[in-house]
Each structure stands twice: as structure tokens, then as C-alpha cells.
Amino acid sequence: MQILHHVDPERCNGDGICADVCPEDVLDIVDGRAVTSADRSGACISCGQCVAVCPRAAISMPALPDDMFPELGGGTLAYEDLYAFLARRRSVRRFRDTPVSRGTVERILDAAATAPMGMPPHSTEVLVFQDPDERAVLLDEVVREYDAMLKGYSTPVGRAMIRLAAGTEQYRTLREHIVDIARRANAQYRRDRTDRYMYHAPVFLLFHADRHAMSYVQNAHLVCHHAMLAAHSLGLGSTIIGLVPPVVDRSKRLRERYGIPDQNKVITSLILGYPRFRYRKPIRRALADVRWK
Numbered sequence: 001m002q003i004l005h006h007v008d009p010e011r012c013n014g015d016g017i018c019a020d021v022c023p024e025d026v027l028d029i030v031d032g033r034a035v036t037s038a039d040r041s042g043a044c045i046s047c048g049q050c051v052a053v054c055p056r057a058a059i060s061m062p063a064l065p066d067d068m069f070p071e072l073g074g075g076t077l078a079y080e081d082l083y084a085f086l087a088r089r090r091s092v093r094r095f096r097d098t099p100v101s102r103g104t105v106e107r108i109l110d111a112a113a114t115a116p117m118g119m120p121p122h123s124t125e126v127l128v129f130q131d132p133d134e135r136a137v138l139l140d141e142v143v144r145e146y147d148a149m150l151k152g153y154s155t156p157v158g159r160a161m162i163r164l165a166a167g168t169e170q171y172r173t174l175r176e177h178i179v180d181i182a183r184r185a186n187a188q189y190r191r192d193r194t195d196r197y198m199y200h201a202p203v204f205l206l207f208h209a210d211r212h213a214m215s216y217v218q219n220a221h222l223v224c225h226h227a228m229l230a231a232h233s234l235g236l237g238s239t240i241i242g243l244v245p246p247v248v249d250r251s252k253r254l255r256e257r258y259g260i261p262d263q264n265k266v267i268t269s270l271i272l273g274y275p276r277f278r279y280r281k282p283i284r285r286a287l288a289d290v291r292w293k
């Protein structure tokens with residue numbers, strides 16, 4: 001059996017909080033002290049809740065270094081403040097030329113790493129694009145891919161093949177939205193190199209993950225969403241970009257260029273930059289349906 005927890009006998013008073021909070025029942029209280037459970041040690045998911053909850057700082061886990069549990073001030077937020085913050089976030093697609101520093105992106109990703117995941121550790125990997133030349137290569141490939149899609153879509157046989165490959169749901173999205181967006185975006189790109197996919201944002205984040213990891217798709221979306229809120233808190237604007245990840249995912253050339261392993265799926269992406277316009281009103285929206293049982 002593996003001893004997962006170091007418990008300071010001077011500090012532990014056997015209150016059992018660590019054992020109670022543990023989602024996997026990996027701790028027992030024996031003789032008034034917390035210990036790793038003999039039969040449950042293999043079930044530990046290393047979430048660190050036992051360490052975080054102990055009021056006497058009596059427990060640590062060698063697998064989780066101390067700096068994973070920093071002392072942080074603040075931490076509470078009134079509902080009204082949170083609501084106002086959330087309601088003011090809009091998808092920003094027009095940016096100022098002001099560059100976004102590496103330090104700012106690092107802070108955003110630090111905050112994004114607080115997102116929950118199916119099971120620790122994080123499966124999400126992030127590629128940060130800042131170099132305009134790299135962005136030009138990527139945009140060129142995106143335009144080329146959507147050109148190929150539009151060409152296929154222009155004939156009945158091509159449409160049938162796309163429908164077969166994409167499935168009914170995705171095909172409907174394609175027919176109702178993506179075809180029109182891609183037509184306009186590619187026309188604007190050809191006209192004057194306007195970027196209607198990543199909107200000339202100073203920073204582009206691409207999220208990918210190993211397909212073998214538990215809930216890797218949801219994990220990446222949560223990380224991306226946390227990054228979006230963190231960016232908003234720092235005065236940056238962002239938009240989740242769904243049109244680019246499938247292109248990178250399918251492109252052997254781009255995967256090699258970016259060092260994305262074969263077993264990884266490219267899941268989502270986010271553009272970041274300082275907003276050109278200020279939104280003067282927040283937005284209040286309702287969910288599609290809420291039912292109480």
C-alpha cells in the first residue's frame with residue numbers, strides 16, 4: 001500500500017474533515033489521526049482537497065508540492081459583482097493594435113489552470129500564437145481548407161459526401177451558418193487579406209489534448225472558458241473561435257509545424273486582445289429552458 005499523505009501527529013487532532021471531504025474515501029481516522037486508507041489508496045485522484053481543507057495545516061501530499069497551495073488573499077466575490085462582471089463580457093472581434101504582453105498571457109493561463117477537470121491533472125495543452133508570420137501561415141491554411149469545403153459544397157455529390165462525413169447535425173450547422181461565413185471570410189481575405197477567422201487579434205490560443213485522457217474535450221472547453229473570464233478581468237477582450245480548431249486538427253502539415261502529437265485532438269481556440277470598442281450596456285440572457293422537479 002502506498003502512503004499518500006504525510007500527517008503531522010502534533011497538528012492532527014483527528015477531526016476527520018479531510019476524510020469527509022475526500023471524494024474517493026482515501027483517508028481513515030485511526031487512533032485519532034488521519035492516515036491513508038489501506039484499501040482505498042489506489043483510488044486517490046490527487047485533487048488535494050484534504051490538504052486544502054485542514055484547518056490545522058496537518059496534512060500534506062508528497063505528490064502535490066506545497067506551491068500548489070499558495071496563501072491567497074481575497075477570494076470571495078459578491079453575487080452582484082460577479083453577475084455584473086459576467087454580463088459585461090462580450091465576444092470581442094475588433095481589437096486595438098496594443099500588444100498583449102507575455103506576462104499577461106501567463107496570468108490568463110495561470111487563472112485558466114484553476115478550471116476543474118474530469119480528473120487531475122490537466123489534460124489540456126495550449127499553443128500561444130503571437131508571431132504575425134505564424135498567424136499568416138495558419139490563416140492561409142484556414143482559408144484554403146474552407147475554400148475546399150465550399151468547392152465540395154457547390155455540387156450535389158460534394159454536398160452528399162460532406163453530409164456523410166459530417167453527420168446530420170454538423171451538416172445543418174454547416175449549411176445554415178458556416179457556408180455563408182466562409183464565403184464572406186474568404187472573399188474578404190482575397191480582397192485585402194482581412195482576417196474574418198481570428199480577427200487580427202494580437203494573441204491566438206489553441207487548446208488541444210490527448211484523446212485518451214478522461215473528459216478531455218470538456219476539460220479543454222472549461223480551460224478556454226476560464227481563460228476568457230481571466231482575460232476579461234484584465235481588461236482584454238476575447239472570442240471563442242470554433243472555426244479554426246478543426247482545420248488544424250485535420251492538417252498534417254500544421255500538426256507537424258506546431259508539434260501537436262498524433263493522439264491529440266485540437267478542441268477549441270480563443271482570440272485575445274485589447275478591445276477597440278467599449279460596451280456601454282451589459283446583456284441579460286435567459287437559458288433555453290429551466291424546469292423544476
Ligand SMILES: Cc1cc2nc3c(=O)[nH]c(=O)nc-3n(C[C@H](O)[C@H](O)[C@H](O)COP(=O)(O)O)c2cc1C
Pocket residue numbers: 089090091092093239240241242243244
Ligand atoms: C463553441 C463556440 C464557438 C464559437 N465560434 C466562433 C467563431 O468561430 N467565430 C466567431 O466570431 N465567434 C464564435 N463564437 C462566439 C459566439 O458567436 C458568441 O459567444 C455569441 O454570439 C454570443 O455573444 P457574446 O459572447 O458577445 O455574448 C463561438 C462561441 C462558442 C461558445
